Amino acid sequence: MRSIAIIRQSFKMSLQNIVNNKMRSFLTMLGIVIGVAAVIALITIVQGFSDSVVSEFSDLGAGTLTVNAYGTSMKQGLTENDLAELEKVKGVGGISPTASLTSTAVFGSEAFDKVTVDGKSDIYFIHNNIIKSGRALNASDIENQAHVCIVDQTFMKSVMKGHAVLGNTILLDGYEYTIVGIRDDDTSLMAAFSGSGDDGTVIVPYKNALRMTGNANVSSLEVYVAEGYTSSEVVDNLSLALDNVYNDADNSYSILNMETLMQSLDTILGMLSTMLAGIASIALLVGGIGIMNMMLVSVTERTKEIGLRKALGAEPSRIQMQFLLESIVLSVIGGILGVLVGLLIAYVAAAIMDTAFGISPGAILLGLTFSLVVGVIFGWAPARRASRLNPIDALRAD
Template sequence: MFLETVLLAQRELRRNVLRSSLTVLGIVIGVAAVITLVTIGNGATQQVAEQIGSLGSNMLQLRPGQGFRGPGGASSDSKRFTLEDAQAISNDIPGLAAVAPTANASTQAIYGNENWSTSITGSTNDFLKVRNWDLDSGREFGDGELQSGRAVCIIGATVKKELFGGQEPIGQSIRLKKIAFQVVGVLKSKGQASFGNDQDDFVLIPIRTLHRRIAGNADVGGIMVSVRDADAIDEAKSAIERLMRERRRIAYGGQDDFNVGDMREIMSTVTGTTKILTALLAAVAAVSLVVGGIGIMNIMLVSVTERTREIGIRLAIGALGREVMMQFLVEAVVLSGFGGIVGIALGLGAAAAGSVVLKVPFVLEPGIVVLAFGFSSVVGIVFGFFPARKAARLDPIEALRHE
């Protein structure tokens, strides 16, 4: 009986194809928008998580100051680290694969007529180990070069492309702050990274060289640590914290003036932000679903008025009020449900296209599809209820007289 009512409803709706399609458009757009945004948002969240994960889940990052300050920006007035701190960590704490003190500067890199503004990181070979970065050509720094602070550098793929074009950079010299640095290695391209940073736009020089020739001080901005065994990461983290409190002479119960960042923390913060953004966008899109529902109500009211005489006939020949009500309610739900299905198809299509354009993975979440369909049906019930009740309450005598 119910199936028959549905068939009857879709036949009724097919009688007025143009009107039905236009009515449904609001729901289609609403559902499609929600599906598209949520799917692309999930893709972006996953991508960010993957990128952070690619940094190595067993990585710890020491920064001066308190708390995680978001990617890239962790400067504070707190006391800087020193190379001795890094050395102490490396010597005293077991189970570490690499300890890389880092300091940053940004400047112009010049080769011949070309110049390119880039960021310079001073560190050791351990930096490449911690980040899992591989050389495309050339070599790492020699021990002597690191110790004596020689003017040598390893450049990223973007710097190579901008300064050298097709030429071979190994053995050539580029100028940073008027000092000639010999290129000894080129890194493999890593592609676009999260947060819009180009990880290939990068020059690595020995940290002592940066201290002496570029920065003019011996500050270590941060220390990156790679733990050999990912399971030992919490242990290593507290050992480093204990050591650093000691070295920085922080009294028992005193506040840390540094923090040891754990990639998991960073990941949950960043993906959390992306998720909130996705939810917000989806909520905005959901408003259009409600607007679509009002559209359905409007057309159902028109339909009830138009079909007053039909309703009168049905009531006269013995239809119960609730049967008439069910008929119109089912029509509204068939409309909105159909709109939901079309919207889901459209939304998934748009999300698939969007993920190609935005270069994020296409992550289909079945839950959101079910939710969108369910919600659009509910919209049909809610907004179809009033017109349907109006139809059911018609007086058959009046309805039959209706012109």
């Protein structure tokens, strides 16, 4: 209890001295504010950017491999037999052939020629939960090449224009397709890359889409990694199978492993974040030197006061604590302001770059700890100097 009272008293005196020297305290604090703000802003911005990218990639589903089978001049794409072989590869939990094209859709008497037609299989819907209303495509739709489709939000806006969607029909490639489902907003990076048509996207059984492209064979598919296997294991196994299909021909296929891509991206961003924070912490160092400078000036200015306090019974440790607390209070207030300013900067930056903004407790803790440590380190020497002043000389000082 005693020591708490002492600390409270010293704390009060510290605050008083900071308030008494408002301008100087503020300028000194500014160094810490800038340093901490820079560290917090950079960490938060990079983290937000990283989160955005990762979440977009993970929209594709963790454990999803994308296979592009370019084929050889002898053999293009993959046949039903090949697909069946791939399905048997160890670690493969399912494959979903895809086919994509831009086509014309007719609704009522109006034709829309910028519609993306995406062919998917029923397996795709098992691994990607994208249906907002209605139903997904099922195995019999695929098998029977049923004339059913799922439309996206853009399609609803630009083609359906407020008409009833589910159960309505559109004309695709000369056939009447019944709309059985509506998908959610596709915000994934992949969608941005592939570019949904201006008039929206229609998802149909992949065999139908394949027929529309005029190809007999599948040239792209998604492979889902079975539980208990790692993506890279499956990549190895798939490579063997595909080498077999194409007789080891070079450049006949590619396998894109989102997981490793994500991992390396994460590593790079993490390194970037650490590096930037490291650079920013130089500002913190400069801020700390500023605090030390102010504290030294303060000790010199208040030599007489220190002498008097000692004469009245202040122990050296008490004087040291008072000055140390003053520097800690100064730099922690700076740290708190810095965190706020840093988060504000990060928030604005996230809004401008259209990336995620997340308050990271770790970064805030880091900022506050940094400022506390700076306060202790750079306040120590001045406080020690104050505590060691000889009261006689100090009292005599002007």
